Amino acid sequence: MKIGFVSLGCCKNLVDSEKMMGMLNNGRHEIVHDAKTAEMIIINTCGFINSAKEEAISTILEMARYKQEGNCKKLVVTGCLAQRYKADLEKEMPEVDAFISIAEYPRLHEIIGSMIEDDQLQVFGKCERLLSSKPWTAYLKIAEGCSNHCTYCAIPLIRGDNVSVPLEQLVEEAKRLAARGVKELVLIAQDTTKYGVDRYGKRSLIDLLKAVHEIEGFHWIRILYMYPDEIDEELLMGMTKLPKVVPYFDIPMQHGDDHMLRLMNRRGSVAEVKALVERIRELFAFPTLRTTYIVGFPQESEDAFENMIDFTKAICWDRMGAFTYSPEEDTPAYTMEGAIPEEVKEQRLAQLMELQERISYDQSQRWVGQVLEVLVESQEGLTGRYRGRAANSAPDGVDGMITFTSEREIPFGTFVEVLVTNALPHDLQGVEKVAERV
Structure with a gap:
């Protein structure tokens, strides 16, 4: 059977999609990229915020037209949306043949197998992933769920508390990825810095980093989603001794005001994060610091927003993304008093992003005149210029x-090595450095 996949949401969801495709890619079925030719379409959905839900519903309706x-x-919907709203979706969308929740993934091979008359499918997660991104980069999901219980977030409701994958299992998967030609390994989870706490009784991210660092074939090892209060001295000092681990710190702050952080149930303080960033910049010559913010959380006063502005100026993030608060049912913040009007949210978001645009431009200027190692990923058809990423950019x-x-x-x-000749707020330009001939 020809099977098409649509994977929505984050890269953690992408890993699940790759596992599903690997489960189905057993010689009897063909994964196709054109939905018009697919006999079955599987949509792996996100349900994190309202815009993600809207995208998921729109995609389901779009794919349903191919049934007509x-x-x-056959049309199948999996992922976070199916986990959270399965009963309601089954009533409202009869055009979908099956909504499969995340809790049902251990039986995924049986459920889909019965739909396509195939009782030989391997168990989800036990088969070789079918990598869907560029073949030199792969994600390694090191844990499932989240135990932080931020007041705005539905992830624990959808995927449960943090469950770390056994280190030995991760090392074996990493070895298989390296053997397939993966050069950049990206460690991901809802909170990578909490890795091992549930399984080993302590933070074990540095132990995992040391283990995968020994695997031949990886050139870069990158970590995403590092919570600031759990980035300790042991982790930082350990990273300085692992040259394959790039000094890329993706730290989702969500706000820059202590009162707002407490309302969000975020651990740590603004002062502690400033000290952490100062320590990172002491230990690493050219670290990259990335964050995300939520604008317009309930009770966000003008003073609180200005504190976030001041905090952003003080840190000077290299990369920063932000979005307006989206109330999620069944979360503590959903019924919290002090809702911020949408027009105020949008105005504050625009002000914050305008500030970050200036900061990003200033931060980018430090690369001019520097020689960066670049992973080449594509080439422009008209100009012939190559496009790639340095260690300061995630995939x-x-x-x-x-x-x-x-x-x-x-x-x-x-x-390749590239001499940077010009820096824009987000992109760099340069010329390949040619080795001197003797």
Whole structure:
């Protein structure tokens, strides 16, 4: 059977999609990229915030048209939306043949197998992932769920508390990825810094980093989603001794005012984060600092917002993303008093992003004249310029790229040295540094 996949949401969801595709890619079924040719379409949904839910519903309706007009005979919806709203969706969307919740993933092979008359499917997560991104980069999901219980977040309701994957299992998966040619390994979880606490009784991220660092083939190892209060001295000092681990710190702050952080049930304080950032910049010559903010959380006063502005100026994040607060039912913040009007949220968001644009531009200027190692990923058809990423950019589409010229043909997925000649707020420009000939 020809099976098409649509994976929505975060890269953690993408890993689940790759596991599903691996489960189905057993020689009897073909994964296709064109939904028009698919006989079954599986949509792996996100349900984190309202915009994600809207995108998921829109995608389901779009794919449902292929059942009416095309070859598609079966439409399946999985992921966070199916986990959270399965009963309601089954009533409202009869065009979908099956809504499969995350809790049902251990039986995924049985459920889908019965729909396509295949009783030979491997168990979800036990088969080789079918990598869907660029072949030189892969994500390694080191834990499922989250135990932080931030007052705005529905993730614990959807995926449960943090459950760390056994270290030995992760090392084996990492070895398989390296053997397949993966050069950049990206460790992900809802909270990577909490890895091991539930399983080993202590923070064990540095132990995992040491283990995967020994695997031959990886050139870069990157960590995403590091909570600030759990980035301790042991982790930082350990990272300084692991050259493959890039000094990239993705720290989701969510706000820059202590009162708002407490309302959000975020641990740590603004002063502690400032001290952490200062320590990071002491230990690493060119660290990259990325964060996310929520604007317009209930009870966010003008003073609280100004504190976030001041905090942002003090830190000077290299990368920063922000979104307006989206009330999620069944979370503590959903019934919290002091809702902020939408127009105020949008005005504050615009002000914050305008500030960050200036900061990003200033931060980017430090790269001019520097030689960066760049992972080449594509080439512009009209100009012939190459596009790639340096260690300061993650592969999740949030960060910028570096565009450069070269006098030679460069295979994608290789590393080259690029002299940076110009810096924009998010992207860099340069020319390949040619080795001097003796």
